[in-house]
Amino acid sequence: MSSSEFESIFEHAAALVRIRCKGFHGVETVLAALNSRVVSGHSDPRIHRELFFEPWIDSQQLGVPQDTAEEVARELHQLSVLTVWTRLRCTEVPFDEDGTITETNSAEELERVRSIPCPHCGTFHDIVPSLVETLYAPNFPMSDQVAPFTAGRLRLGLAKPVAQADRSDPNTLRCISIIRDSSVRDEPFAVLLTRALATNTKVEHVPAPHQAWMAAWMGPIVITLGFLVLIGPIVNFAGQAAGWVCAALVILVIFLVIRGDTQVKLAPSAASRSLTRSGIMGTLLLLTAGTTGLQVSLSKGEGVAISLLESHSLILPIKLEYGGTNYWLVGLGVGLFFLTAVFVLVYDKRIGWFGS
Incomplete structure (x- = not known):
């Protein structure tokens, strides 16, 4: 060297x-x-x-x-x-x-x-x-x-x-x-x-800041894009329940990726870790809700019941309904992903992550 x-x-x-x-x-x-x-x-x-x-x-x-x-x-x-x-x-x-x-x-x-x-x-x-x-x-x-x-x-x-x-x-x-x-x-x-x-070791190839940042986002990008491409066919051919099961597995995988890989690579910025985790989790939930046809309705009728103590329950004035694909939710999911990436990038620049 x-x-x-x-x-x-x-x-x-x-x-x-x-x-x-x-x-x-x-x-x-x-x-x-x-x-x-x-x-x-x-x-x-x-x-x-x-x-x-x-x-x-x-x-x-x-x-x-x-x-x-x-x-x-x-x-x-x-x-x-x-x-x-x-x-x-x-x-x-x-x-x-x-x-x-x-x-x-x-x-x-x-x-x-x-x-x-x-x-x-x-x-x-x-x-x-x-x-x-x-x-x-x-x-x-x-x-x-x-x-x-x-x-x-x-x-x-x-x-x-x-x-x-x-x-x-x-x-x-x-x-x-x-x-x-x-x-x-x-x-x-x-x-x-x-x-x-x-504790002394050989020299290691410490990555440049932009390389560390890209490596941190590569896993979430690949998993999220793959999920977006596959969730529609899964729901159409296997049903909504299968879509939610797949979504739960993907959320578990993305959580492990973020915690075991993204967190350490973005360790200099604690806020980046929190924003990355929250943004990508929210993206997956919105994509799942949109592609499986989940809809939130304020129409009259029986609302969502939340069980409380002593057999009492709280009835919320909303309904969860299944219908066709909700493109608004899909669009919100995609938008949230890109907003998260841009916000974290801007934040990391402001704290000096790319300034050396």
Whole structure:
């Protein structure tokens, strides 16, 4: 993979982070600082020390809140464009000398170092926060192979500062936030550090915003158009009941598609997920009602009865009738689908989804 390809992947990831970290002060400053490392032309942080990003230190140098630096780095790591590193130091070596035991982004390497004596003092050191630094660095690919993007990396919900824990030393808190599993709080620090390093993965093809948006809508579009084409013949040849059964199955499928696929791909915009789900569900219900001949009538006569407590019921002054195809409802369904798509597109543009 060329350096320009990795820079492009980083830009796509940064576009996601801009939305997910909306509300954090100084996001652009942190992204610019990290981008300068990506485009530096260097790839090994152990040789070129400026590639390392330590949120606590860099936030002070950049003049931004530490929460911003921490969350931006954590989100970019979640998207595979940054890796977590650790630096283990011997306490017997004076601070004005290099007492580094290891500097690695590999959980396996850390475990290996723990099993052998310290090269400086010959003893075995316990891995405790006071001996360790945790940092980030760009995840430069070691070969041309880049993994496909895993949509599950986009956790639902917007980013928010990690609550301070009782064990709130920076390294412990950073490891807990990287692992994102509250059950690990009582684990020894050595276990936390190993699990944090184990979250490092190969670089993945983070999609561009417009690609993510199109991928999110492809499933609903195909399913809705297929439903529109097939529901008429199904009702004509198999009857209205069969039409409603098919509609119920399609609604279940579209719900699973939206929840399992569209939601994660539109994770930067919670409103988009809600509008997409509501709009497409409404579209399917209108299409089903229109093609199966369902009509709502205000004519006199027995209305719709809703059962209440103690054998009482509420009679609404409307009637549900079956008749011919209701093209008004079909038209409303099609119109609702396109209005939903346009509204979500405009909304996503306004919050900056396509602005990078």
